[in-house]
Amino acid sequence: MENINRKPTKRISLGKVEIGDNAPVSIQSMLSLPTAHVTACIKQLHELEAAGCEIVRMSVTDLKDAKALAILKRETKMPIVADIHFDYKLALAALEHGVDGLRLNPGNIGSREGVEQVVKASLERQIPIRIGVNSGSLPADLLSQYGLSPQSMVEAALRHVRILEELHFDQIKISVKASQLPLMVESYRLLSSLTDYPLHLGITESGSMLRGTIKSSIALGTLLQEGIGDTIRVSLTAPPLEEVNVAKEILKSLSLRKGLNIISCPTCGRTRINLMELVEKVETALAPYEDIPLTVAVMGCAVNGPGEAREADFGIAGGDGEGLVFARGEIIKKVPESQLVEELLAMIIAEVER
8 A cells, every 4th residue: 555645746637647646656768769760669659558658758859750749649648748959949840740748948948939939839738848957957057056956956947947937837847857866866855845846756867777777766766755756767778668667666666556566585595496587487477467466476495485475465485396386375285396487377367367
């Protein structure tokens, strides 16, 4: 059960996905391909959607990218966010071709007149705008006044917010991303204390699969546990599919999302089976049941079997050429090692179909 007291925020809608005001924390990713490469983008879109991604962002660097959005919209149920920098005309083109959201900073997309055109078109279509501030591109005057700090990060974001508010636009979400974990966490804490707009959490330039996962898990987990954050993206130097997988595990670990929870013990001298290979086989076999709220244990020996994994719904524990199959702390049977995954899967299927 969820036991986190989430901060109340204003609710906005990206397509059919609700963000803020205690709506479920949504998972985002971004295509790693040029948006105009439609065929390859469609393949990646389908992979992300099947994996549980709920919002997808795409770079719009020219009019070819903007026009491709109309085709890609027909290929997915996920709302599409156009990532725009420097040219307000690209934002207008993205809106014309059916985008569900914009990520831009009104202070750097052109003249005041251009900003007003984008806001007017967004209002007409009820399209939200994300203000996205990154630590590597802060205004010089704020860096001079505050240095690289939560104060400069948050003030940079609120400057852009004030521009939109002056134009009577409030369909806003905000991010203040940094690659340095302490700066990112403190910036979001400060921002959360000063605004009720929904917040998009993320560590920017977090690094490789291993390093980025560790940084993102610590930072996002810390803030979400404090009730801060309405939608998340785990940014990794890895395929977007991995971003979604990591995000899902973060949310499940915090009980902010229900789903399959696979636990396994570390190896030790008592282990007489290839536990790492066994875990991989279980994860592969249970992939179709990712959204089923069950805890499954894969243990290396009888010592760490039904006892330590008593809270698991189902589990297996390896032995020497054989292993135990158990359910909710009770041993069901002993089977040859080669049949462990098959027996586990059979129990889970019976439970799901009951």
